[in-house]
Amino acid sequence: MTIWDELKTRTVDGIEGLITVIVQDKDSSEVLMLAYANREALEKTAETGLAHYYSTSRKKLWLKGESSGNTQKVSEILVDCDGDAVIYKAEQKGGACHRGYRTCFYRKITEEGLETVGEKLFEPDEVYKKK
Amino acid sequence: MTIWDELKTRTVDGIEGLITVIVQDKDSSEVLMLAYANREALEKTAETGLAHYYSTSRKKLWLKGESSGNTQKVSEILVDCDGDAVIYKAEQKGGACHRGYRTCFYRKITEEGLETVGEKLFEPDEVYKKK
Numbered sequence: 001m002t003i004w005d006e007l008k009t010r011t012v013d014g015i016e017g018l019i020t021v022i023v024q025d026k027d028s029s030e031v032l033m034l035a036y037a038n039r040e041a042l043e044k045t046a047e048t049g050l051a052h053y054y055s056t057s058r059k060k061l062w063l064k065g066e067s068s069g070n071t072q073k074v075s076e077i078l079v080d081c082d083g084d085a086v087i088y089k090a091e092q093k094g095g096a097c098h099r100g101y102r103t104c105f106y107r108k109i110t111e112e113g114l115e116t117v118g119e120k121l122f123e124p125d126e127v128y129k130k131k
Numbered sequence: 132m133t134i135w136d137e138l139k140t141r142t143v144d145g146i147e148g149l150i151t152v153i154v155q156d157k158d159s160s161e162v163l164m165l166a167y168a169n170r171e172a173l174e175k176t177a178e179t180g181l182a183h184y185y186s187t188s189r190k191k192l193w194l195k196g197e198s199s200g201n202t203q204k205v206s207e208i209l210v211d212c213d214g215d216a217v218i219y220k221a222e223q224k225g226g227a228c229h230r231g232y233r234t235c236f237y238r239k240i241t242e243e244g245l246e247t248v249g250e251k252l253f254e255p256d257e258v259y260k261k262k
Contacts, residue, residue: 003240011144022153022162029160031153034216046240078236079245081228085165087236097212105209105218109134109177114210 004039007083012036015056019084023051023096026075026089032096033104035062042086045074051088068127070094095121098128135170138214143167146187150215154182154227157206157220163227164235166193173217176205182219199258201225226252229259 009017018036025032035053037045040061044052051072055062065071076089097104097118106118140148149167156163166184168176171192175183182203186193196202207220228235228249237249 003245006245013142020151020165022165024162029162031155031160031162031218034151034153034211077240078248079238079240080165080235081230081232081237082235085236086240087162099212101212104211104213105216106212107210109208109210109217113134114137117209 003079004042007079009038010084013056015054015059018054018056019086021051021053022085022087023072023090023092024087026091030103031105032072032090032092032102035064037086042077045088046077049074051090065093068094068098070096070127072096098124100124100127134210135173138210140169141215144187146185146190149185149187150217152182152184153216153218154203154221154223155218157222161234162236163203163221163223163233166195168217173208176219177208180205182221196224199225199229201227201258203227229255231255231258 007019009019012018017038021035021037023032036056038054041052041054051064051074053062071093072090074088074090078087095102100120100122101118102121103118107114108117138150143149148169152166152168154163169185172183172185182195182205184193202224203221205219205221209218226233231251231253232249233252234249238245239248
């Protein structure tokens with residue numbers, strides 16, 4: 001992928017060479033999650049059509065759904081003006097959030113604190129127990 | 132705002148104490164831009180209803196639209212599972228992108244490179260010339 005050189009990576013928590021990825025449902029436009037990609041992750045996504053990331057906690061390439069089966073089929077990748085962020089337009093299988101919700105953004109800020117507003121689709125303990 | 136302590140900030144390009152902000156049109160759900168906020172920026176946004184950020188290039192608090200007039204009226208703030216990213220659901224005046232487009236994500240990746248797909252609303256030279 002020749003466009004990598006047109007991007008401007010950031011260093012996040014000491015990890016160099018990352019861009020930010022917003023995942024958006026290709027039909028409803030709901031924002032499902034935010035993660036990071038390095039060159040390998042972006043290229044694998046473009047090549048395979050399945051969302052790949054760089055896990056900043058596990059410090060390795062991460063195919064979304066490799067544990068849960070909740071893969072993301074990416075049909076379009078948009079790039080922002082700065083070149084430090086992209087959008088994966090995706091078809092999400094199951095829930096995007098490892099806590100069982102459709103979207104990771106399942107809470108909103110209220111005057112009383114954080115209120116859960118998202119839809120829970122699965123019990124994390126049941127989905128991730130095989131690991 | 133007491134919820135700040137429930138968030139998990141990141142260090143981006145050596146700048147500590149940041150969360151990532153996705154800005155999404157509250158009606159169309161279009162993703163307009165991605166930026167960063169520190170505690171002051173998030174609190175100012177919640178207090179005033181106008182989107183504030185921390186500019187990683189200028190290293191200071193940034194009221195969106197302070198130069199261009201293209202402010203963002205924020206009606207809801209969503210928080211993700213990790214607490215390192217939020218969504219500002221906003222009403223965007225004019226274009227969000229300093230390059231004159233409605234959204235900063237105005238290009239898509241194709242096999243030939245980056246293709247412009249976004250709508251241009253203004254000429255940056257005319258809007259920012261007063262600075």
